[in-house]
Amino acid sequence: MNFVALFQALDTSQSTNSKRDALITFIRESDPLESALAVEALTDRARGKRLKPSALKQTAYLAFGGDRWLFEECYSAVGDLSETLAILFADQEKSPEITQPVLADWIQSQEELGRLELEELANELLPLLKAYSKDEAFLFLKLSSGGFRVGVNKGLVHDAVAQAVSMDRAVIEERLMGGFIADVDWLRRLQSPVTQDELDARPLPFLLANPLIENDLNSLDPSTVLVEYKWDGIRAQLIKTRETIRLWSRGDHDITGQFPDIVDAATALPSQLILDGEILAGSPDQLLSFSDLQTRLNRKRITHNLLKTHPVFFRAYDVLRRDGEDIRE
Structure with missing residues (x-):
């Protein structure tokens, strides 16, 4: 074939x-x-x-x-x-x-x-x-x-590669994200044993909010409740290992390549760290709308002009891993 x-x-x-x-x-x-x-x-x-x-x-x-x-x-x-x-x-x-x-x-x-x-x-x-x-x-x-299209997207190809070699799709996507070398050894490289750094770069389960029923609401003690603003962005985990930086959205989607500005900012963070938070458009001092954030999504190329006209930043909610230690309660 x-x-x-x-x-x-x-x-x-x-x-x-x-x-x-x-x-x-x-x-x-x-x-x-x-x-x-x-x-x-x-x-x-x-x-x-x-x-x-x-x-x-x-x-x-x-x-x-x-x-x-x-x-x-x-x-x-x-x-x-x-x-x-x-x-x-x-x-x-x-x-x-x-x-x-x-x-x-x-x-x-x-x-x-x-x-x-x-x-x-x-x-x-x-x-x-x-x-x-x-x-x-x-x-x-x-x-x-150029411009070759045949009705399959990158995700479907990655899924097929993962199934073809019987490996986790997240590992395959991680390995394909770097410089792809199209040669006779490409499958052998993909099938090499998973490293600890690759495991560390995987996201933890997202803790999601659940709706309150009226009885639950009535039973709450205001002195023990924290209320947080609902930010209009993309829920994400920012992970920094000893070797790499990854940004994951819900559903285990690796969106690192779409937000190089966040990756650049994360280089200043310590290694062996996982932050839970939200990707927002604009800056902490001047938020932009969710429609501005959507302009950054699913882009094949992130140009310097796009980074200037539609900046984003990561607002951290919580620290999930610090110095390689899982500190969730």
């Missing part, structure tokens, strides 16, 4: 479970380098645009000569540049190769094509596309020009 076969399985399925099963099978059965490069692409860790969309479009213009309007009509009808080129130039009758690895060869070809001048690119790329099936040409172009 290669990446083309995986794409076909993912593209024809509307079921999340079916997509997960296809990913698990692919990871377990495919060539290790093929699966590594596929995970790199599916989790948006790809190595940039090896072929710029503008160069691909100019290549099509050269192929159509004075009838470039005809290409524009086709492009307008299809709506996707890679798919348009695959329909126009690939071998529509050819069946794709679905067993032998393809990604390493594709990446090498894309890098070589990316170094060519426009006319040379057209001379090399068009015959190459004609030798591919439609699916092969589409994937080759989509992976080379």
